[in-house]
Amino acid sequence: MSTELPAVAPEVLAEAVEGLTARLRKKLDAAIESCGAGATREADGSITVRFGEDALVILNPGQDGTVTRAEQAVCSCLLAPRCLHRTAVLGAAPLADAPSDPDPSGEAPQSAPAPEAQAPGAGDAPDPLRAPHGAQAVATAEAGQAAEPVPPAGSPQAAGSVRADGAAPVAPEPSGTPSGARAPGPAGLPQVTDPREAPEPPAPAKPLTAAQTGAAGALWQAAAEALAAGVTAGGAVVQAELLRAAHTARLAGLPGAEAAALRVVRGLRAARERTAGQRLTDLTGAFRTLLYTTALLAAGSGGPALTGTTRRAYTPGGSLQVYGLCREPVVSATGYGGVVTHLIAPDGAPYSIADVRPGGLARARGAGAASVALGGGSLDHAGLARGGLRIVGATVSPEGRLGAGRGVRATPLPGTPWTEGPAAALFARPAAEAVAGLLAEGQESGGSEGPGPALLGCDVTVVGAAGDHLLVRETGEDAPLLRLLPAHPHPELPHAENLRRLASYPGLALRVLGRPDLDRAATLRPLAVGPVPAAQYTLRLPEEWLGRADLGYDRLQGAHFPHPSTTTAPAPAPAPGTIPVLPDPLSDSPLWRTRRLLETGVAGGRRAVAEAARADGPLAAYGPLRRAGLTAAADLATALATEADRRPRDAFGRLADPSADGYARAWLAAATHLAAAERLLIGASWAATR
Numbered sequence: 001m002s003t004e005l006p007a008v009a010p011e012v013l014a015e016a017v018e019g020l021t022a023r024l025r026k027k028l029d030a031a032i033e034s035c036g037a038g039a040t041r042e043a044d045g046s047i048t049v050r051f052g053e054d055a056l057v058i059l060n061p062g063q064d065g066t067v068t069r070a071e072q073a074v075c076s077c078l079l080a081p082r083c084l085h086r087t088a089v090l091g092a093a094p095l096a097d098a099p100s101d102p103d104p105s106g107e108a109p110q111s112a113p114a115p116e117a118q119a120p121g122a123g124d125a126p127d128p129l130r131a132p133h134g135a136q137a138v139a140t141a142e143a144g145q146a147a148e149p150v151p152p153a154g155s156p157q158a159a160g161s162v163r164a165d166g167a168a169p170v171a172p173e174p175s176g177t178p179s180g181a182r183a184p185g186p187a188g189l190p191q192v193t194d195p196r197e198a199p200e201p202p203a204p205a206k207p208l209t210a211a212q213t214g215a216a217g218a219l220w221q222a223a224a225e226a227l228a229a230g231v232t233a234g235g236a237v238v239q240a241e242l243l244r245a246a247h248t249a250r251l252a253g254l255p256g257a258e259a260a261a262l263r264v265v266r267g268l269r270a271a272r273e274r275t276a277g278q279r280l281t282d283l284t285g286a287f288r289t290l291l292y293t294t295a296l297l298a299a300g301s302g303g304p305a306l307t308g309t310t311r312r313a314y315t316p317g318g319s320l321q322v323y324g325l326c327r328e329p330v331v332s333a334t335g336y337g338g339v340v341t342h343l344i345a346p347d348g349a350p351y352s353i354a355d356v357r358p359g360g361l362a363r364a365r366g367a368g369a370a371s372v373a374l375g376g377g378s379l380d381h382a383g384l385a386r387g388g389l390r391i392v393g394a395t396v397s398p399e400g401r402l403g404a405g406r407g408v409r410a411t412p413l414p415g416t417p418w419t420e421g422p423a424a425a426l427f428a429r430p431a432a433e434a435v436a437g438l439l440a441e442g443q444e445s446g447g448s449e450g451p452g453p454a455l456l457g458c459d460v461t462v463v464g465a466a467g468d469h470l471l472v473r474e475t476g477e478d479a480p481l482l483r484l485l486p487a488h489p490h491p492e493l494p495h496a497e498n499l500r501r502l503a504s505y506p507g508l509a510l511r512v513l514g515r516p517d518l519d520r521a522a523t524l525r526p527l528a529v530g531p532v533p534a535a536q537y538t539l540r541l542p543e544e545w546l547g548r549a550d551l552g553y554d555r556l557q558g559a560h561f562p563h564p565s566t567t568t569a570p571a572p573a574p575a576p577g578t579i580p581v582l583p584d585p586l587s588d589s590p591l592w593r594t595r596r597l598l599e600t601g602v603a604g605g606r607r608a609v610a611e612a613a614r615a616d617g618p619l620a621a622y623g624p625l626r627r628a629g630l631t632a633a634a635d636l637a638t639a640l641a642t643e644a645d646r647r648p649r650d651a652f653g654r655l656a657d658p659s660a661d662g663y664a665r666a667w668l669a670a671a672t673h674l675a676a677a678e679r680l681l682i683g684a685s686w687a688a689t690r
Contacts, residue, residue, distance in 0.1 A: 004039040005089070006047060006061040007096035009068045010243040010262060016070070016090050017240035019082040029235040031088035039089075051077075055085045059093075066096045091236045095243075095266060208300050212307075215252035216297035219245040219261060223290045224664035226264065230605025231271040231283070239265045254307050257297060260290040271603075284602045288671045291664055314403040317394035322351050322402075323416050324385040325423060325455065326513055326528035329364040329493055329552040330356050337364035341372070341381045342455060342527070343389075343402075344422045350454060351400045355381065361492060368553040374402060375410030382553070386546040388413035417547040418457070418511060419533050426457035427511060431474055431482065431524070432687040434458075435516050439683050456524065457513045458482075459532050465503035469523070472510070475532075480522055480686060487514065487525040488552060498551045502529070505561055509535035513548070519678075521585050521685035526551055537562050585681040590624040594637050594674050597621075598667065606644045606663050613641030633677065636670040 020028065035057075039049045047059040055077040061067050067090070075086040208216075222245040229238050246261035267283035269275075297306055322343040330338050338356030345351060353374060355367050369382050379387055390411045395403035416423060434456050460472035460482065470484040486495035502508065511533075514526035530548035531538040541549055541560055549556060586592070601609040613621065621641075625634035643666040648656040 005093035006059055007066045008090050008093040009096045011247040012067060012070055013090045014240045014244035016087040020087055024084045025237050031084050032091040032236055035088045035092050049089045051085045057085050057089045212252045212254055213298055213300055215249040216294045219249050219257055220294040220298050224660040227287055227664050228606040228660035231603050233605055234268045239268055256307055257293050260293050264290050280599050284599050291668045314395035314397050317396035320391045320394045321346055323388040327368055327381055327385045327550045327553055328527050329488055331361050331364050335360050337361055339367040339381050341384050346422050348422045348425055351402055353402050374404045375408040379412050387415040415546050418530055431458040435686045455513055456516050460510050460512055462502055462506050462508040464506045470499045470503045483523040485523055485525050487527055493552055494555045495551050498556050501556050507537055509538040521682055585685050586678055590628045591677055594633050597637055598671050601667055609644035636673050640666040640670045
């Protein structure tokens, strides 16, 4: 894929592929691979791609740099617009984000429009803050990422569920209420001190219309066919069918389903192009999200968590006081970059201020010291991370993001150290207890996806480097060993370098604030570190840093570490060879057999699953699962292999049941059970003493 080509709206590409003849469709994938290298930008802003001597494709993107209409892509050949040249260029271009109705100013509306009055657009605007911060090496920020609903524990539909990237979905506490009305009440509503401020109970979800259930059913069928084809056969034609069904879902008012489909298409493209950083696990999770969402929607189950939203509304937040916790750089795979400053209110409610725009890594590095565009305040993000704000007329998004509306006024406040005020509560309970609360909150929230798992704080002691991670032990009796992985391992960001320097000081006491990686065993991705109060062998940070270092912006130097001349406590260095190798409950469990079967189906399609089952045999392949007591996993894997190999034919050798519906349902059942089982193993790893 050429980076010089402009982004193309999904419906434009789907329409172009549909206009090709069957003979040209067979040549489309080969044409896409070879058409992007010769793209050139003309003086008028158009992009031209030449095919030999006879055909010239011209793209005229709009002001936003996106091709959103069919007439913006023309070809000089005689078959245009139903020609291979034009369609190949559109297929080689990156997919544009679905149109949305964003509110970039953060202005709270005077009156919320009725749901039926809102335009049935697609998923949210490009928003790197909604990308999961977990197993991905760099925050991907793919626009309109769909939230995956989580069924109640023990439900017959699924034995559990996780987000598309494998992490447990966690919904942040609603932040559109005034300060002092944020503590959750018995019924899940904010407690208030003034009865006049009591919020109204939420309105029940409206039932889905026939058009919505029909669109969801069509998208389910397209997703099932794409799953049966796999990466090897999931070329441009299969992707176009998904895009067309996704566009229909958007028009029907299901932006969440469309966003899930776009994520699958992007994953298929990345897998076929062997893009660096692409993981088959991520594509497997994207298929699970899409199939799960469309199955429930087609059955008539609605709700905001499933249907999605086209507008990121900001609601009045009244007067707020917030204090900085840390800064986090944001680097998006779609070219966005910036910073997020995490804040906390006196009642413990989390907030954030984001400055994310196109610019990628270069902008992420510079945004850490950029001015905060909020109410005319004079602070920059570096000062706000260690300071505070008093905000009048605040506007807050459902994710806790503070908006910069015209009526917002902000006054700087002195910051508070982690040892005082609301920040101290983040370090008050063991990490295992906090993670258990996050997992339980993810189940109770119905799968509403926020900007990632909530921040977690803990005091640890450095053990040493072990492979690609830093091994630490949480402070306390029978405390577990934890892995620290870089939140953003890009070599030009200081996360990895800072962790390597910390690893060279075994026995160092640290106070760590980060985000738990809920798809890995006992893994924390730290965003900031600081000294442990009353500890002798700990960090020595400058006073102006207010007791913490942002690992994404501040670089730890030798002067920041204890030296024999400045401390009376010697370094409690462990003896050589005592750094343990932590067991991984995911890879050590026989569940890897189910995971391999599911990923085989995503990579090679239905035929690969059937051939793998015939080669290994059900007893040899799933016998270890039964012996380990994982009989449900063994039964579901066996049912998937059996369904994949079920290809009945009539007397003439034709397929009697060509539908991929049964295979997709068997795959989804096994994938959902696996996600629930892995989630339980990860939760247990945080409490295990090793």
